[in-house]
Amino acid sequence: MSNTIEIKVPDIGDFTDIPVIEVLVAEGDQVKAEDGLITLESDKATMEVPSPAAGTIRELKVKLDDTVSEGDIVAVLEISVEGESAEAAEETAGRGDARDEKEPEKPNEAVSTDDSSEPGESEAVRAGLAGDPQDSPASPATTDQAPVTASTDPSKVPYASPAIRKFARELGVDLNRVTGSGSKGRIQREDVAAFVKSAMSGAATSGAASVGGLSLDFPVLPAFDFSRYGEIEKQPLSRIQKISAGHLHRNWVGIPHVTQHDDADITDMEAFRLANAEEAMAEGFKLTPLVFLIKAMVASLKKFPRVNASLDNDGETLVLKKYFNIGIAVDTPDGLVVPVLRDCERKGIMELGAELAEVSARARDKKLTPQDIQGGCISISSLGGIGGTAFTPIINAPEVAILGVSRSRMQPVWDGQEFKPRLMLPLSLSYDHRVIDGADGARFLRFLCSRLEDLRRLTL
DSSP states (O other): OOEEEEEEOOOOSSOOSEEEEEEOOOTTOEEOTTOEEEEEEOSSOEEEEEOSSSEEEEEEOOOTTOEEOTTOEEEEEEEOOTTOOHHHHHHHHTSOOOTTOOOOOSOOOOOOOOSOOSSOOSOOTTOOOOOOGGGSOOOTTOOSBOOOOTTSOGGGSOBOOHHHHHHHHHHTOOGGGOOOOSGGGOOOHHHHHHHHHHHHTTOOSSOOOEETTEEOOOOOOOOOOGGGGSOOOOOOOOHHHHHHHHHHHHHHHHSOEEEEEEEEEOHHHHHHHHHHHHHHHHTTSOOOTHHHHHHHHHHHHHHOTTTSEEEOTTSSOEEEOOSOOEEEOEEETTEEEOOEEOOGGGOOHHHHHHHHHHHHHHHHTTOOOGGGGSOOSEEEEEOTTTOOSOOOOOOOTTSSEEEEEOOOEEEEEEOSSSEEEEEEEEEEEEEETTTSOHHHHHHHHHHHHHHHHOGGGGGO
């Protein structure tokens, strides 16, 4: 029995216009069920679109560098499967389950696990990367023109596609100030680029790039010919690094950061970790200090709910979250990614340790799905495996705080009678001063330290 089915892009989360970075098959190729057909790369994740059944590729509908969204046709497959109907294969093709993709969880909006025993094993100074549905292009069902609500004047809504809106957000451009050159005044990518160029050259006198309503009409950095001074080599940034640059710039300029530093005495915690390390290794993962930080973070978010929040788009409303999803920054060869561990309040130390090891491995193998990097409440960024005593991590908007972890060190601590050697962990909390004031930021970090210093308090 031979049947032909259309293979479509599955559920890829709240993302549209995802670039095709690899085409893995050609017309006429024989494929097996679950063989990859194309590879897509969103802001922070790479995923393959698999074949739902074995058969022959009769027609490819996409090519390298095309952009696709959920439901777009990838290929036409001629299947020849005994005992499986075309309807069953068709249902699988459009079901929306991408390879390695988890069951979607609560929608909303990324310390690694190398061999070091220090808290965190990845460079994560730049943990303000991962996108969030609140900060992502519109969902696949969204039309090219922005939705108009009762409180929105249709004549003032910029006419642009979700991809162009995202491009403008990354550059901090207010689309209301951009004149579209497309059909019916539609704003093109070139229009946004031209506006930025004009603003940077000083030609835009009445409108400049902005973040949160603040003008960002920066002076132009002069061009340098570095080769005049010696031999040079130019290396292109990875796609993730280029996308990250826009997010980092926006978050740093648009959010008033304050960073609070404190030290946690983790002597007893480290002893407990080492006592259970062998059991964890027997189960196939390394028990790192990060899992204890995650549990302490959950307890702290429960105590200080304003930290587990986001500012609404109106800038005047605080959205308090009742769930506890923690982003963990993972260093990969292509740049930093921030996968999210969900429902951390329901999981024990061992379960979190196994999940952290698994998601970190998938991050390095570029197997994260869009769902893996969404829905975070707060991020943990660690340089513990490298060194340092403190740093200022950049907030991963729309979150309002991020925890930086440096290398623990043994030092003498006065107990009231004598100095004793204690293992001290430096922590740095960056927070959005529009939401969290200095006193609460200091209280939050001290509370978190107290939970690490006495693990019994995590049960309270």
